Amino acid sequence: MNDGKKLLLSVKNLKKYFPLHGGIFYRHVGDVHAVDGVSFDVYQGETLGVVGESGCGKSTLGKALLHLYPPTAGKVEFEGLDLEEIPVRQLREMRKEMQMIFQDPMESLNPRMSVGSILEEPFIIHKGEHEFGTAEKRKAEILRILEEVGLPASAFDRYPHEFSGGQRQRIGIARAIALKPKLVVCDEPVSALDVSVQSQVLNLMVRLQKEMNLTYIFIAHNLSVVKYIADRICVMYLGRVVEDAPSQAMYEKPMHPYTQALISAIPEPDPALKKEKQVLEGDVPSPIKPPPGCHFHPRCPHAREQCKKDTPALRPTGGDENHRVACHFAEEIFEAASHLQALET
Ligand code: SF4
Numbered sequence: 001m002n003d004g005k006k007l008l009l010s011v012k013n014l015k016k017y018f019p020l021h022g023g024i025f026y027r028h029v030g031d032v033h034a035v036d037g038v039s040f041d042v043y044q045g046e047t048l049g050v051v052g053e054s055g056c057g058k059s060t061l062g063k064a065l066l067h068l069y070p071p072t073a074g075k076v077e078f079e080g081l082d083l084e085e086i087p088v089r090q091l092r093e094m095r096k097e098m099q100m101i102f103q104d105p106m107e108s109l110n111p112r113m114s115v116g117s118i119l120e121e122p123f124i125i126h127k128g129e130h131e132f133g134t135a136e137k138r139k140a141e142i143l144r145i146l147e148e149v150g151l152p153a154s155a156f157d158r159y160p161h162e163f164s165g166g167q168r169q170r171i172g173i174a175r176a177i178a179l180k181p182k183l184v185v186c187d188e189p190v191s192a193l194d195v196s197v198q199s200q201v202l203n204l205m206v207r208l209q210k211e212m213n214l215t216y217i218f219i220a221h222n223l224s225v226v227k228y229i230a231d232r233i234c235v236m237y238l239g240r241v242v243e244d245a246p247s248q249a250m251y252e253k254p255m256h257p258y259t260q261a262l263i264s265a266i267p268e269p270d271p272a273l274k275k276e277k278q279v280l281e282g283d284v285p286s287p288i289k290p291p292p293g294c295h296f297h298p299r300c301p302h303a304r305e306q307c308k309k310d311t312p313a314l315r316p317t318g319g320d321e322n323h324r325v326a327c328h329f330a331e332e333i334f335e336a337a338s339h340l341q342a343l344e345t
Helices: 058-065 088-097 115-125 135-148 153-157 165-177 195-212 223-229 247-252 257-264 305-309 330-344
Strands: 007-022 027-043 047-051 073-078 098-101 183-187 215-220 232-237 240-246 315-317 320-325
Touching: 007 058, 007 215, 027 058, 027 073, 027 215, 027 232, 027 240, 047 058, 047 223, 058 098, 058 183, 058 215, 088 098, 098 165, 115 135, 115 153, 115 165, 135 153, 135 165, 165 195, 195 223, 215 223, 223 247, 232 247, 232 257, 240 247, 240 257, 247 257, 247 320
Parallel strands: 047 215, 047 232, 098 183, 183 215
Antiparallel strands: 007 027, 007 073, 232 240, 240 320, 315 320
16 A cells, blocks of 8 residues: 555544534533544555545544644544644644645735745744745745746735736645645645636646655545545545545445445546436535434435444455445445446446
8 A cells, every 4th residue: 555655644533523512501512523533544745635525524634634623532643743742842843844725725825915925934933943044045945936836936026816816826835835844735725716727736736746745635525636636535424434545446446325426426528438427315414413323324325224323334345455445335235336337238
């Protein structure tokens, strides 16, 4: 799985619940189960795609990985260090290595700051931890970064509102890579952009990854974007990982009924390869009171009695340790679907 690569991030049974309070005494009345027992490893230089419908917990997961939300349970280890255990000062220094790119650059860039000031901020926050100690050195480095992300030097004195959506996302990327991080969590970085601009931004991210040996966690709500960029994909449903596999295996042999529905929704450019779209009934249930057993059972066309009671473990499938699925009947469902397809062709 790791091809001798270094383990960068290890997530173990991570849970993040947000308490709910109500009534006249403002008592604790429940929890939003945003992330509910997620485990995976990420190796240096790879891209892990995290996919799921809105409300499945993927953005909360992204923030919890960077310890922007302390975990309710479980742990996140970065380069072998438990982020919950290390002193605050060390965590602050470590943030230099872990950056984030947000979905809406307009919301994440301060409109009252020039691009030069926005990009200088990380150097000032982490002063003493890099070689750009003077304003002159910082400006030279910022101009280099602007060129690196495909923006002109004149951007330095301009403000975010003077740029297009794609250019603003380039500013967001420039800020994220300014301190040469190891890990970048990308939270739907191209969802707000026109399709024509999406591929330019994705190309830029791929190039930067190669040049800087970056590790990406790429969060997206559909599989078509991650298909382009991810080495491995985790599919999330209601706070849990339901399938985790190398990208190619995920597209060629999706084992979980939810993944199969997501893949069937990817538009097929070749009309000769027309495929049947599986429409999922209903919405994602509330994370305040998730369904018992398999969270997916109210929407799963293959659900049986056992699914309503027993939570399926995330386990290897097809004799492949790298391909894991959380479904009691995954192999049976896959075999039946393959048999049907063979009869139809
Ligand atoms: Fe569907 Fe049951 Fe599998 Fe859940 S465990 S995905 S409900 S068949």
